[in-house]
Amino acid sequence: MADQDHSVVAMPHAYLTDNPLDPVLIRLRNTLEKRADNAIPTEVTRENYIDLIDGVVEYFHHFQAENGRIIDPFLHREYQYSTPTYALAAAVLVSSGKRPDLLTSARLALDSSLFQLASGTANDRHGDFFILPTMLAYRHLRDRVDAATRNRWDRYLGMLIPEFAYSDLIGDRQANVINWNTSAISGEFLRHKDGFTDLHFVDKYLDAQLPHFTPEGLYREPGSPLVYDTSARFNFSVLLEEGYTGKQRKALEVLLERGAWASLLMQSPSGDFPTGGRSAEHVWNDALNCASFELWARRSHAAGDEIAARAFKRAAHLAAQVVSRWVRPSGELWIVKNRFDPALRHGFEEYSSHSQYNLLAAAYMAMAWSMADDRISEGVSPADVGGFVVDLPEFHKVFANSGGHYLEIETAADPHYNGTGLLRVHRRGMDNQLGESDSPPSQGSSPAVGISWRSKGRWESLAEYSVGKVSARTFVIDASPEMVRFDERYQLKSASIESVTESYLLTPSSVTVTVQLKGQVDQWKVRFPAFAFDGREIGKIDLNRSGVAVHSASSIQRFELLGPGHPKLHQTSHIVSMRSGYYMLIEGEGRGKRTTYSLGAK
Structure with a gap:
C-alpha cells in the first residue's frame, strides 16, 4: 500500500472535547426510558446467529481445497481473506455444538491461514485482515486438536513478523494508515495476550490511529466511508473487551462509547446499516453492526447501564434480521442488497467477491454469537422511537x-x-x-x-x-x-x-x-x-x-x-x-x- 495517501486532518485530542451529539443523546435516553417496552419483539435469539453462519459455511464447505483454502465459485481461486474467515465461522459452529463434523474442515482452514501469516504470504496481500479471525479461530480450536497440530500452530504464531505479514504499515513511502491496520492492531493484541508477542506493534499504531477520530467518536479515512468507520471502531472495541490497559485506554473508552451511540442513531428502523460511499449496501455491513452492538450491549450491561444495554441488544437483533432477509436459496447470502445472480456482480465493488464477503459476514455473525449475553433483554432502540436530527459534518x-x-x-x-x-x-x-x-x-x-x-x-x-x-x-x-x-x-x-x-x-x-x-x-x-x-x-x-x-x-x-x-x-x-x-x-x-x-x- 506504499505510495498511497492515507492522511486525514488530524484530531489528536478529540476525546478531550465535548461530544457534539450530547444534546441529542440526553433527550434520547429519556425517550428510551419512557418507551422501554413499546417495540414489537424481534424474537431473534443467539441461536439464529448460528443458523445464519451454518448456511454460509455449509455452502462454502463444498469449495474447500484439500490444503484447506476456500476457492471462490466464480473467480475459481482463493480470494483475499476467505480462508481465515471461513476458519472462524466453522470453528464457532464446532464450538457451539451445532456442527462437530466440521472440525477437520475448520482445522485445515486455520492451518492454511496460520501458515500464510507466518511465511509472509497472506493471499492477495491481505494479511491485515487475516490475523483477527485467525486468532479467534485458534482460541476455539486449540483445545480440540492433537498436540502436534497445536504445537505447529503455536510455532506459526511465534514466527509471525508484522512487517512481512501485513500491508498497511507506516514506512518510507507511506506516512499514515487506514482501516486495514486496525484489524492488524486487534489481532496483534490477541497474539500478545496469548503470549506470542509484545505490545510494540499495538502501541505504535494506536498512537498513529487515534488522530483519525472525530469528537463524535467516529473513525475517518479518505472519503469517510461509514462502513470503514464502524469496522475500525469494532476492531478497537475488541481491544477494550479483551482487557487492553495501555496508555490509549482512556481515549478509546471515551471515543468508542460515543461512536457506538452514533451508530445507534444512524441505524435504519428496519435495522439496515446506513448507506453511502464505498462498500455501501453490502450485507456484511449489517453483520458487522450485529457484532458491534452485541459487544456494546455486553459492555453496557457490565457497567450497569441497562437502558443502553437493552437498546444495543435490540439494535443487534434488528441487524441480524437484515442479514436473514438476504439468505439465498442455496444457504449463503447475496453480497449486495439485490437478488441478481452473483455472476452478474450487480452493485459489487471491484473488490467484492461471493466468497470473501459471504464469509466476512459469517465471521462477524460468529463474533456476535461469541459476544452475545443472553441475560440482556431487548428494549427499544433509537431507530424505533426517533425524535432526532443528527449532523455528521466530517462524513x-x-x-x-x-x-x-x-x-x-x-x-x-x-x-x-x-x-x-x-x-x-x-x-x-x-x-x-x-x-x-x-x-x-x-x-x-x-x-x-x-x-x-x-x-x-x-x-x-x-x-x-x-x-x-x-x-x-x-x-x-x-x-x-x-x-x-x-x-x-x-x-x-x-x-x-x-x-x-x-x-x-x-x-x-x-x-x-x-x-x-x-x-x-x-x-x-x-x-x-x-x-x-x-x-x-x-x-x-x-x-x-x-x-x-x-x-x-x-x-x-x-x-x-x-x-x-x-x-x-x-x-x-x-x-x-x-x-x-x-x-x-x-x-x-x-x-x-x-x-x-x-x-x-x-
Missing part, C-alpha cells in the same frame, strides 16, 4: 428519524458512489427497495431523487454538486418522536444559482420536502427513481398527474409533486441503475424558485 451526512420514519441525507457526495441530497428514506414495515435506499453515482449524470433547475439555458442538479463543490449547514427547528422539522442549506460553488434550501417535515408516516432556489432560475425539475426490478421482484408503478404509487409484494411507496401550481409528473425512458436494482425515472417540471414534494405510505 457529509445528516440523519433524521420521527417515530420510525428515517431519512439519510448526503451533503457533499463522493460522485463515484452517490449524489448530493436526499439519499435514503426508510419507514418501519416498508420494503426498503421502494426506498429510496441509496442513490446512483452523480459522476456524468444526476438521476437521484431531488431538485434540478435550468438557468441561462442549462440544466443543473443538486445531486451533481459533490464534495469540494458544495457546503451545507443544518438548522433544526423541532425534533420529537411525533414530528421532526429541519432545513438543509446548500451553498454551491461555480453554479448558475447561489444556494438551495431543503425544508424537511418528517412524521412517522410521511416526509414533505419544500425546496427554495436562490438565484436566476428559468425552470425547475423534480426527479423520483421508482423501483422497477431487483433481480427477482418487479415493481408496479401507478402514475397519475401529480403522484406515483410504487408497489412491491409487501408494501407501497407514494411520491407526490405538490406544487405550486399544477405540475404534472411523467415517466421518462431513463432506467437508473443502483446497487439495489433498476429504477424508472419519474419527472415533474414547473416554473419559479420554489416547489414541494412528499413521500409516504398514504
Whole structure:
C-alpha cells in the first residue's frame, strides 16, 4: 500500500472535547426510558446467529481445497481473506455444538491461514485482515486438536513478523494508515495476550490511529466511508473487551462509547446499516453492526447501564434480521442488497467477491454469537422511537428519524458512489427497495431523487454538486418522536444559482420536502427513481398527474409533486441503475424558485 495517501486532518485530542451529539443523546435516553417496552419483539435469539453462519459455511464447505483454502465459485481461486474467515465461522459452529463434523474442515482452514501469516504470504496481500479471525479461530480450536497440530500452530504464531505479514504499515513511502491496520492492531493484541508477542506493534499504531477520530467518536479515512468507520471502531472495541490497559485506554473508552451511540442513531428502523460511499449496501455491513452492538450491549450491561444495554441488544437483533432477509436459496447470502445472480456482480465493488464477503459476514455473525449475553433483554432502540436530527459534518451526512420514519441525507457526495441530497428514506414495515435506499453515482449524470433547475439555458442538479463543490449547514427547528422539522442549506460553488434550501417535515408516516432556489432560475425539475426490478421482484408503478404509487409484494411507496401550481409528473425512458436494482425515472417540471414534494405510505 506504499505510495498511497492515507492522511486525514488530524484530531489528536478529540476525546478531550465535548461530544457534539450530547444534546441529542440526553433527550434520547429519556425517550428510551419512557418507551422501554413499546417495540414489537424481534424474537431473534443467539441461536439464529448460528443458523445464519451454518448456511454460509455449509455452502462454502463444498469449495474447500484439500490444503484447506476456500476457492471462490466464480473467480475459481482463493480470494483475499476467505480462508481465515471461513476458519472462524466453522470453528464457532464446532464450538457451539451445532456442527462437530466440521472440525477437520475448520482445522485445515486455520492451518492454511496460520501458515500464510507466518511465511509472509497472506493471499492477495491481505494479511491485515487475516490475523483477527485467525486468532479467534485458534482460541476455539486449540483445545480440540492433537498436540502436534497445536504445537505447529503455536510455532506459526511465534514466527509471525508484522512487517512481512501485513500491508498497511507506516514506512518510507507511506506516512499514515487506514482501516486495514486496525484489524492488524486487534489481532496483534490477541497474539500478545496469548503470549506470542509484545505490545510494540499495538502501541505504535494506536498512537498513529487515534488522530483519525472525530469528537463524535467516529473513525475517518479518505472519503469517510461509514462502513470503514464502524469496522475500525469494532476492531478497537475488541481491544477494550479483551482487557487492553495501555496508555490509549482512556481515549478509546471515551471515543468508542460515543461512536457506538452514533451508530445507534444512524441505524435504519428496519435495522439496515446506513448507506453511502464505498462498500455501501453490502450485507456484511449489517453483520458487522450485529457484532458491534452485541459487544456494546455486553459492555453496557457490565457497567450497569441497562437502558443502553437493552437498546444495543435490540439494535443487534434488528441487524441480524437484515442479514436473514438476504439468505439465498442455496444457504449463503447475496453480497449486495439485490437478488441478481452473483455472476452478474450487480452493485459489487471491484473488490467484492461471493466468497470473501459471504464469509466476512459469517465471521462477524460468529463474533456476535461469541459476544452475545443472553441475560440482556431487548428494549427499544433509537431507530424505533426517533425524535432526532443528527449532523455528521466530517462524513457529509445528516440523519433524521420521527417515530420510525428515517431519512439519510448526503451533503457533499463522493460522485463515484452517490449524489448530493436526499439519499435514503426508510419507514418501519416498508420494503426498503421502494426506498429510496441509496442513490446512483452523480459522476456524468444526476438521476437521484431531488431538485434540478435550468438557468441561462442549462440544466443543473443538486445531486451533481459533490464534495469540494458544495457546503451545507443544518438548522433544526423541532425534533420529537411525533414530528421532526429541519432545513438543509446548500451553498454551491461555480453554479448558475447561489444556494438551495431543503425544508424537511418528517412524521412517522410521511416526509414533505419544500425546496427554495436562490438565484436566476428559468425552470425547475423534480426527479423520483421508482423501483422497477431487483433481480427477482418487479415493481408496479401507478402514475397519475401529480403522484406515483410504487408497489412491491409487501408494501407501497407514494411520491407526490405538490406544487405550486399544477405540475404534472411523467415517466421518462431513463432506467437508473443502483446497487439495489433498476429504477424508472419519474419527472415533474414547473416554473419559479420554489416547489414541494412528499413521500409516504398514504
